Amino acid sequence: MSIDLLHPAGSSQHKTIFVPETQSSGPWQISLKFSFSFGPMTGTATLEGTSIGKQISGSTKFCLEGSGKTLPPLPTDFEGSIQDNETKIDLWINEPLLKHTHFICCGQAVIRKERFEGNWDMPCLDPKDCACDGASGTFELRRLGQES
């Protein structure tokens, strides 16, 4: 029997559950590519948190830079799974403009258990007044190496 962190029972996202077999995973680095009107930017975050089997969750900082700009790191929560051959990570960035939505990153292994590539999707930020299809781009996830 496994515990599905992505679909916890009840409505609370941050329920405390007793889990006997937790272990550290990674750390991993996730990089999302963005193309803005002024040019490209890359958002990176280190994912290091509690893992249960192939599931991982925790808090990190999202650092957005490129095209001559560097934004202050944004506090971000993440949750998802890193399988041998595929990954799905959700990022919730705690910033006023972005806090109503999240990034959904789905990728396939380029190097099994080590490196993944795929696409991120984000629903429209303002479904009431904008109603576009949201945004999307590419991302990669790579293992930063085992802690010694």
Ligand SMILES: [Zn+2]
């Ligand atoms: Zn929109």
